[in-house]
Amino acid sequence: MSLALGGVARPDSATAGTPADDRILLSVSDLRMYFPVTQGLIFERHIGDVHAVDDVSFDLPRGQTLGLVGESGCGKSTTGRTILRLYKPTAGRIVFDGVDITRLGGEALRRTRRRIQMIFQDPYASLNPRMTVGGIVGEPLTVHGIGTKAERRERVAELLDVVGLNPNFLNRYPHEFSGGQRQRIGVARALAVNPELIVADEPISALDVSIQAQILNLLERLQGEFSLTFLFIAHDLSVVRHVSDRIAVMYLGRIVELAPSGDLYAHPLHPYSVALLSAVPIPDPVVESRRRRIILKGDVPSPVNPPSGCRFHTRCWLRERLGNPERCTTEDPRLRTLAAGHEVACHFAEEVDGSIEQRQAIGVPIPIAAGGIASAGAATPAAAALAGQAPAVPPAAPQA
Ligand SMILES: Nc1ncnc2c1ncn2[C@@H]1O[C@H](COP(=O)(O)OP(=O)(O)OP(=O)(O)O)[C@@H](O)[C@H]1O
Ligand code: SF4
Numbered sequence: 001m002s003l004a005l006g007g008v009a010r011p012d013s014a015t016a017g018t019p020a021d022d023r024i025l026l027s028v029s030d031l032r033m034y035f036p037v038t039q040g041l042i043f044e045r046h047i048g049d050v051h052a053v054d055d056v057s058f059d060l061p062r063g064q065t066l067g068l069v070g071e072s073g074c075g076k077s078t079t080g081r082t083i084l085r086l087y088k089p090t091a092g093r094i095v096f097d098g099v100d101i102t103r104l105g106g107e108a109l110r111r112t113r114r115r116i117q118m119i120f121q122d123p124y125a126s127l128n129p130r131m132t133v134g135g136i137v138g139e140p141l142t143v144h145g146i147g148t149k150a151e152r153r154e155r156v157a158e159l160l161d162v163v164g165l166n167p168n169f170l171n172r173y174p175h176e177f178s179g180g181q182r183q184r185i186g187v188a189r190a191l192a193v194n195p196e197l198i199v200a201d202e203p204i205s206a207l208d209v210s211i212q213a214q215i216l217n218l219l220e221r222l223q224g225e226f227s228l229t230f231l232f233i234a235h236d237l238s239v240v241r242h243v244s245d246r247i248a249v250m251y252l253g254r255i256v257e258l259a260p261s262g263d264l265y266a267h268p269l270h271p272y273s274v275a276l277l278s279a280v281p282i283p284d285p286v287v288e289s290r291r292r293r294i295i296l297k298g299d300v301p302s303p304v305n306p307p308s309g310c311r312f313h314t315r316c317w318l319r320e321r322l323g324n325p326e327r328c329t330t331e332d333p334r335l336r337t338l339a340a341g342h343e344v345a346c347h348f349a350e351e352v353d354g355s356i357e358q359r360q361a362i363g364v365p366i367p368i369a370a371g372g373i374a375s376a377g378a379a380t381p382a383a384a385a386l387a388g389q390a391p392a393v394p395p396a397a398p399q400a
């Protein structure tokens with residue numbers, strides 16, 4: 001039996017003519033998701049909004065993986081859930097396979113939901129303990145009225161096999177499985193209706209380190225086998241490195257940097273991305289000895305009242321280095337392109353390139369003759385270093 005059983009084969013629009021990865025499967029523009037904050041028990045007053053997702057835009061080509069990374073509370077899950085249309089977006093546009101699904105409802109939304117599935121972070125909480133594995137994995141088929149009972153049973157057995165579980169486990173309950181096995185059950189459930197896009201919300205962060213690689217390998221294998229497109233959410237940059245084609249770094253509801261995966265790790269250009277990257281261990285003692293972690297000051301500000309100007313200004317090491325330029329607190333930096341496919345939302349991103357902090361974060365040697373971070377307006381062309389050349393101005397000397 002094929003995994004496209006029960007009338008869930010891909011629609012023609014998804015398969016015709018054009019090469020697979022040339023097509024944009026998901027396009028998100030200026031997406032906003034605000035949650036109202038109210039006061040009062042009887043007469044609820046609207047006193048503000050949680051700006052969970054605020055003007056997020058990206059394209060996701062078919063068959064690719066976009067890693068979405070950022071600290072807790074920055075809006076990653078809300079972005080994923082809004083794309084799944086579990087929430088009604090406050091503003092913006094979500095186009096899936098050429099169709100605007102932002103305001104879709106009823107049967108049309110139900111049909112679209114079948115094509116976008118989610119894998120959850122916690123394989124313990126996300127599986128109903130009272131249902132058998134067969135019931136859990138087969139639930140989406142039942143909900144969408146796909147196949148007869150016997151066909152559904154056969155398909156569930158096939159799906160268990162695909163994710164590396166014994167098809168005879170059909171009648172067992174979640175508590176009889178380990179964390180890694182439960183996540184495999186979650187993956188099988190997500191695959192049941194033959195989706196095109198999978199939103200994987202921190203799918204390995206609740207698992208033992210020893211199991212994490214197995215689940216990542218499984219997802220990569222399935223992506224190849226079933227031409228899946230992934231939005232892969234993680235809270236640190238180490239997890240998404242090997243699975244993502246591109247990476248979007250989020251801070252307080254915004255994407256602050258969006259770049260091809262290799263570029264982001266070799267030339268992070270937003271001060272926040274540099275800080276995140278500095279925390280990722282590199283398994284090479286020589287490289288690791290050149291690195292220094294940037295500890296960000298303070299907590300993430302409240303998304304109810306995000307800071308004025310650049311949202312990162314209350315914690316930004318670069319702003320401090322540059323003498324606290326006024327622009328950081330008055331002008332909201334929009335994403336701008338600094339190299340092919342590499343967008344950054346920082347007024348002074350050129351100053352990051354070749355800086356001591358960037359070099360220490362990625363483990364590049366620091367020349368002895370260097371002399372402090374280049375001042376604003378100095379010749380530190382991002383493009384030159386992005387192309388792999390040495391920056392025009394020598395980077396800073398190591399600090400004592
Ligand atoms: N249903 C909701 N109602 C009100 N506020 C919400 C709701 N869901 C999320 N939020 C708030 O929106 C912000 C973003 O939350 P979200 O869960 O998207 O962050 P996250 O990046 O996924 O964090 P984590 O890494 O902890 O999962 C947080 O301040 C959160 O408290
Ligand atoms: S705009 Fe200013 S505060 Fe924001 S990241 Fe750039 S230097 Fe830092």
Ligand SMILES: [Mg+2]
Pocket residue numbers: 076077078201
């Ligand atoms: Mg989350």
